[in-house]
Structure formats: structure tokens, C-alpha cells
Amino acid sequence: MNNSPKTEMRDWTQGPILRNVLELAWPTVLSMILLTAFSITDAFFLGQLGTVPLAAVISAIFVIWMIFSIVQIITTGTTAIVSRSVGEGQLDLAAHAANQSLWWGLALSGVLTVAGYYITPHIFEVMGTDSEVTREGISYLRMIFFGSVVLVVKEVFGAVFMATGDTRRPLIVSALAVLLNIILDPLLIFGMAGFPRMETVGAAVATIASYAFASLLYAWFVKRRCLRIPMRLRLSARPDFKLLARMVKIGLPLSLGDIIFCTVYIFLNQIVAGYGAFAIAALGIGNRLESINYMISHGFGTAAATLVGQNLGAGRPDRAERSAWYTVGIVTVWTGLCGVAMILFREPLGRIFLDDAAALAALSDYLILLGATQMFMGVEIVLYFAFSGAGHTWPPAMISVPGAVARIPIAYWMGTTLGFGLAGVWWAITITMVLKGVALAVLFRMNRWKHQQI
Numbered sequence: 001m002n003n004s005p006k007t008e009m010r011d012w013t014q015g016p017i018l019r020n021v022l023e024l025a026w027p028t029v030l031s032m033i034l035l036t037a038f039s040i041t042d043a044f045f046l047g048q049l050g051t052v053p054l055a056a057v058i059s060a061i062f063v064i065w066m067i068f069s070i071v072q073i074i075t076t077g078t079t080a081i082v083s084r085s086v087g088e089g090q091l092d093l094a095a096h097a098a099n100q101s102l103w104w105g106l107a108l109s110g111v112l113t114v115a116g117y118y119i120t121p122h123i124f125e126v127m128g129t130d131s132e133v134t135r136e137g138i139s140y141l142r143m144i145f146f147g148s149v150v151l152v153v154k155e156v157f158g159a160v161f162m163a164t165g166d167t168r169r170p171l172i173v174s175a176l177a178v179l180l181n182i183i184l185d186p187l188l189i190f191g192m193a194g195f196p197r198m199e200t201v202g203a204a205v206a207t208i209a210s211y212a213f214a215s216l217l218y219a220w221f222v223k224r225r226c227l228r229i230p231m232r233l234r235l236s237a238r239p240d241f242k243l244l245a246r247m248v249k250i251g252l253p254l255s256l257g258d259i260i261f262c263t264v265y266i267f268l269n270q271i272v273a274g275y276g277a278f279a280i281a282a283l284g285i286g287n288r289l290e291s292i293n294y295m296i297s298h299g300f301g302t303a304a305a306t307l308v309g310q311n312l313g314a315g316r317p318d319r320a321e322r323s324a325w326y327t328v329g330i331v332t333v334w335t336g337l338c339g340v341a342m343i344l345f346r347e348p349l350g351r352i353f354l355d356d357a358a359a360l361a362a363l364s365d366y367l368i369l370l371g372a373t374q375m376f377m378g379v380e381i382v383l384y385f386a387f388s389g390a391g392h393t394w395p396p397a398m399i400s401v402p403g404a405v406a407r408i409p410i411a412y413w414m415g416t417t418l419g420f421g422l423a424g425v426w427w428a429i430t431i432t433m434v435l436k437g438v439a440l441a442v443l444f445r446m447n448r449w450k451h452q453q454i
Helices: 017-047 051-088 091-127 131-146 148-163 168-190 199-223 241-273 277-313 317-344 346-353 357-389 394-405 407-417 422-445
Strands: none
Touching (some): 017 277, 017 317, 051 148, 051 241, 091 131, 091 241, 148 199, 241 422, 277 346, 277 357, 317 346, 317 357, 346 357, 357 394, 394 407
16 A cells, blocks of 8 residues: 555745745635734624623633643644654654654643643733633633643644645635634624534634644544655653653743743733723734734745755755745735734724723723734744754743833833833833844854754
8 A cells, every 4th residue: 555645745845935935825824814804803702791701811811822822832842843754754753753743742732731631710810800801711711721732732633744845725714714713702602503602712612623623624634645755643642751852852942932022922911901891802803813924924934944954954955045035025015014004094994803992092092012023023933933943942042031021011111110100011012022023133144053952
């Protein structure tokens, strides 16, 4: 029986770089935008129930980001090892890394499920949300933790497919998962068509069900041998601790950076909560609008990581560098244009989600600053992924982590000491965004990542 993959391997180390960037990126970008639709859809429907359910889910989103950040310990290492192995022509090693990433991802999801149940109340205690928001948020977040296994499996499969250069199947998976979430959200939140009215918890159940469907669809693709490496779904395989150590070495810095980033937002949420529920809503909606640019940058960054990894594996470091800078240029133009639109149309954008005057005013101020600094966010994200594709993740973490942590004292200093109030938080977020983007560009230009062994 022939067990080789059915799909022909595309050589991403050859051909015009710009074409390769765009062909790799556009399905990934659409996939990431579609994933943003999960939180936007939840915000849209829950916003119709009032400020409290919306604030509860917005507060919980920072913790959900943290879940995905923890998963990056596995997925970032997987991307680097699989893409480098594919570039070197070692498809069996790539398949072994993919199998191990699934095994360790499942183990990680078990830890997340148990730990998440117990720490959820303490998380809201730290954020300082009021009793109603806390009650709704705990119910929502515990349900998300309960379904963390499907979140992890989907992310691992997605990383494997993208690392091989197959970004179109992840797009198909994401599109169908989002469509299912859009259908399930109103049914479970409002109790339509015979479904129970679950309100905030209903949004979490819809998300879990959609991710479960996505995970099963990925598994079906693998069983049909649509993946470009000979991956096998064998959970009985012996765990490879040496390979795990390599994954952790590569993935831990990026994961820690994102975990700290999420932790920072939990504390920023606490600062913002002192101004009232309207301020939490403004912060959350601003982040959701920004998340469109974030996801686009993330999608192009994933393409950059694949191209950097495969070109380094093929012994073409200069082409790897050009691939990264081409990607930065595209993302800079896009995020700049979107930033202008964010400023010009900030009021109608806010009214899609909010009808509270105080929240709309706060959001308007936030969007002006966000719009002006979106390009720097795009540069930071793309180059961070380019570093990860090279397996060179610790040095950029030394920039992003302190930059994120600095937001807390700067927000307090500007908001309280200088008397800027809520605007001080907005300034703290955007000032550090600029500094991190510039610093990462300088670090990447130094080219030390070209000689990284993984």
C-alpha cells in the first residue's frame, strides 16, 4: 500500500519572492481574519444583551489569548522544525515533528483544562471586575477551558499544514468553523429554534463546537493523505523528549512574550475597570477592531516564518532575509491604510458595537492613537514570526517582553500621576507599540538569526 502523501510538494525556495509571499499569505490572512470573526460575532450578539455580558467576555478574551500563547510553545517549535526539515528535504523528520507536536499538544490541553477550572475565579479577582461581570465571565471562561483540547488540536494541525506551505486547507477549515459559529451563536445565546437560552455560556459552547468541527476536519485531511508530509495519527507513539526540548527551546520565548503580553492586559483591564464598565467595553472593542490588523499581520508573519525556515534549510539565508523584508513592506502599507480608516471612521465603527455615549467617547480617543501606530504593530508581528522561522526567538523576546511589561507603569504614571485618566492607558499602549516595532527592525537587520541552529 502506498502511504505517501497525495499532494505534490511546492518548492517555496524558488521563484519570485513577492509571488511566494502573497501566495502563502493570502489564505493564511483570510484564515486569521475569519478567526477574528469568532470574537467579533460573540461581541455583536452579546452586546444585544447589555454591557455586562459584553464586558464579561471582553475581560475573558485576554485569558483566551493566554491559552493560545501557551499553545505556541508547541506550535512555534513545530513551525520552525517542520519548515526547516522540509527545506532540507527531510520529510520523515518533518512528519515525526508533526506527530510529536500533536501528542504533546494533547498532553498540554489536559493540563490547561484542569488548571483553568480552578484559576478562573482568581483571574477575575485580579482584574477587579464587578460582581455581575465576574459571575458571567467565570461561567464563560470555565467552559472555554473545558474545551481547550479542541482549541489546542486545531492550532497544532494548522501549524503543521502551514509549515509545509499548505495554507489553503487551513483557510477552508477556518471558513467552515466560523460559519458554524455564526449559526450557533444566536441559537445558543438567545435560545432559538428549540435550543436552550444559554446567553454568555452559549457563546462559549458555540466556540468549542466550532473548534471541535475544525479539529475533526483537519484529522480527516490527514487521514486522506492530503498533508504534504507523511504524518500519522498515532497517539500510541513513544513521546520524543529530545524533540520536545527542541520545540520548547524555540517556542518558549515567543510563548512567554505573548503570555506576559496577555498578563499585562489583565492588569491594564484592572486599571481600566477603575473608570467603569464603559471603559472596559471601549478597551475590548478597540482591541477587536485592532485585531483585524493583528490577524492580517499574523497571517503574513506565518508566511514569513515558513519562507525563512525553508530557505534557511535550503542554504539560502539571503533569500530568507529578502522574504522577511518583502513581507514587512506589504504589511506596513496595509496596516497604515487601515490605521487611517480607523481614525476617519472611528465613530461609525464604534456604533456597530456600542450605544453607550461614554463608551463611544472613550473608544473614539483610543482609535485615534491606535490608528496612528498600526504600522509599528505590523512590523513587530511579522519580524517576530520571521525570527521564529529561523529558530532565533530569545533575542526578540528580550525586546517584546520588557516593552509589554512597561505598559503597566506607564499607564499608571500617565493616567494617575500626570492626570491623563483613561487616555493615559491609551498612550501607554501606543507608545510602547512604536518602540517595539522600531527595536525589532533594528535587531533583525543585524542578521545574527541567519546562523541559528535548531
